[in-house]
Amino acid sequence: MPELSRRAFFGAVAGAAALAAPRTARAADSHIEILLNEPLGTVAPELYGHFTEHIGAVVYDGIWVGENSKIPNTGGIRQALVDGLKKIQAPVIRWPGGCFADSYDWRDGIGPRDKRPRRTNFWVDAMRSAPDGPQKYDPNQFGTTEFVRFCRLAGAQPYFAANVRSLTPLDLDHWMEYCNAPAGMTTYSDMRAAAGDRDPYNIRYWGVGNESWGCGGDMTPEEYATEFRKFTSWIPGYGVDLRYIASGPNGGDLNWTHGFFRKLIENGKGQLHKVYGWAMHYYCGSAGKGALDFDTNAWYELLAKADAMEGLISRTWNAMGEIDNEHRVKLFVDEWGAWHPSGTEIDPTHLFGQASSLRDALVAALTLDTFNRHADKLAMCNVAQLVNNLHSLFIAHEDRFVTTANYHVFEMYAAHHGGRSLRTLFSAPRAARNLWGLAGSASLKGKTLTVTVVNPHATELREASLAIRGASIENSSATVLTAPDMHAHNTFSNPRAVETSPGGSLAGDVFRFQPKSVTRLTISLA
Numbered sequence: 001m002p003e004l005s006r007r008a009f010f011g012a013v014a015g016a017a018a019l020a021a022p023r024t025a026r027a028a029d030s031h032i033e034i035l036l037n038e039p040l041g042t043v044a045p046e047l048y049g050h051f052t053e054h055i056g057a058v059v060y061d062g063i064w065v066g067e068n069s070k071i072p073n074t075g076g077i078r079q080a081l082v083d084g085l086k087k088i089q090a091p092v093i094r095w096p097g098g099c100f101a102d103s104y105d106w107r108d109g110i111g112p113r114d115k116r117p118r119r120t121n122f123w124v125d126a127m128r129s130a131p132d133g134p135q136k137y138d139p140n141q142f143g144t145t146e147f148v149r150f151c152r153l154a155g156a157q158p159y160f161a162a163n164v165r166s167l168t169p170l171d172l173d174h175w176m177e178y179c180n181a182p183a184g185m186t187t188y189s190d191m192r193a194a195a196g197d198r199d200p201y202n203i204r205y206w207g208v209g210n211e212s213w214g215c216g217g218d219m220t221p222e223e224y225a226t227e228f229r230k231f232t233s234w235i236p237g238y239g240v241d242l243r244y245i246a247s248g249p250n251g252g253d254l255n256w257t258h259g260f261f262r263k264l265i266e267n268g269k270g271q272l273h274k275v276y277g278w279a280m281h282y283y284c285g286s287a288g289k290g291a292l293d294f295d296t297n298a299w300y301e302l303l304a305k306a307d308a309m310e311g312l313i314s315r316t317w318n319a320m321g322e323i324d325n326e327h328r329v330k331l332f333v334d335e336w337g338a339w340h341p342s343g344t345e346i347d348p349t350h351l352f353g354q355a356s357s358l359r360d361a362l363v364a365a366l367t368l369d370t371f372n373r374h375a376d377k378l379a380m381c382n383v384a385q386l387v388n389n390l391h392s393l394f395i396a397h398e399d400r401f402v403t404t405a406n407y408h409v410f411e412m413y414a415a416h417h418g419g420r421s422l423r424t425l426f427s428a429p430r431a432a433r434n435l436w437g438l439a440g441s442a443s444l445k446g447k448t449l450t451v452t453v454v455n456p457h458a459t460e461l462r463e464a465s466l467a468i469r470g471a472s473i474e475n476s477s478a479t480v481l482t483a484p485d486m487h488a489h490n491t492f493s494n495p496r497a498v499e500t501s502p503g504g505s506l507a508g509d510v511f512r513f514q515p516k517s518v519t520r521l522t523i524s525l526a
């Protein structure tokens with residue numbers, strides 16, 4: 001290897017990239033370097049957001065149990081779920097979809113619950129094997145008021161997705177009026193007050209459609225840009241700092257990004273100010289035969305697919321910048337996660353319900369680390385979906401409830417919320433042909449440094465030396481998420497198969513990262 005400066009050498013492997021161990025002989029086979037004087041941006045808590053759709057058993061069975069249920073609830077909302085969300089400091093929740101959003105009339109979900117209509121759910125055809133019930137024919141017991149109360153109980157901000165495929169801009173105006181106009185001002189705001197909420201909801205985040213390239217209308221990017229302009233023009237704001245989120249690409253579809261931005265600004269770049277966020281969706285899919293049916297190769301394959309998020313963010317951001325040169329528009333990833341073939345759902349009503357194993361926890365961890373490293377570009381990310389669905393943090397059925405392996409990652413990573421993300425360089429022997437040996441992120445709050453690290457190797461421990469440029473370590477402690485079996489997953493009967501445990505502390509500057517693990521190091525700086 002030619003002589004390189006230390007900065008250039010590590011700069012070549014910044015973030016998730018990997019390489020062989022540095023040439024300098026060390027006992028440790030790996031090295032982590034944290035550059036305190038190279039901040040990357042503040043980690044918006046919203047990067048740790050959630051997503052809830054009227055799909056399968058997310059709402060009915062997952063969130064909404066009804067006020068008269070024997071299951072502990074507040075106003076019909078499952079208490080255990082609220083408690084779990086509070087523990088991970090859930091910052092924001094997206095609703096009501098997903099594809100469902102573009103078939104939803106918000107008026108169906110307001111007013112006295114016993115007067116609300118029952119409607120065919122968007123996903124009914126995908127649920128042929130499930131018995132008839134609220135998952136197929138939505139009784140609208142969970143509407144705008146119930147969702148806002150759910151968010152308030154959890155301490156999260158609401159993020160609404162408006163129907164662009166089958167409603168009009170006027171319907172969006174009226175939904176905003178219902179939510180944000182002061183009581184006594186209009187018929188809609190009085191209806192909200194009559195439901196018990198005199199004070200406006202002051203909803204800030206409004207998604208304009210969902211996957212408008214697909215279930216949200218099969219539009220071209222140019223058609224969608226025109227719709228976006230119409231939906232976001234001249235709406236009364238009621239003093240709320242409205243933030244419109246446009247339906248972004250499916251993964252790395254740069255044609256969608258280029259087409260939208262070009263069309264949006266055809267009458268001038270002033271239109272850019274309407275777009276607060278550009279929302280990409282990326283599901284890394286599956287590897288192997290299913291959520292729990294995979295071998296070691298498929299373990300690595302899925303992690304490598306999840307790692308593609310890194311390049312998707314950079315490429316989409318660069319494409320946005322070709323028109324939005326000043327980068328006024330922020331990037332969202334408002335649906336992400338692993339999507340496995342069906343077979344592990346716990347009930348036929350749980351459409352897309354899947355078990356989340358230790359493998360999915362590593363997907364979550366490496367994705368959240370990726371988001372931290374791109375804190376300067378991202379304003380919000382939402383894992384899909386919160387409960388009883390893809391990549392969920394919780395599984396709930398009737399009176400049974402369990403937190404998944406993914407939940408523990410969100411619990412560990414909550415320490416990053418609001419921290420200053422720092423450039424962090426990893427070098428370690430590769431875990432597999434297509435996968436680095438160690439990766440992660442670091443953030444600083446005051447004198448507390450949080451470093452999260454994924455060791456994807458199925459069997460090998462990685463011993464890493466840690467260098468913090470610009471400070472010295474006073475003390476440290478570690479929390480580790482792993483399990484003896486890579487297929488381990490939490491169930492109602494075995495809720496602690498995957499859980500965190502204390503992982504000791506740094507020995508001098510060295511830490512031993514367990515195989516197939518996620519580690520959080522909490523370091524007090526002198």
Ligand code: AHR
Nearest residue numbers: 097098099100210211384
């Ligand atoms: O999360 C499930 C579905 O995946 C959503 O409804 C849709 O937006 C995406 O295709």
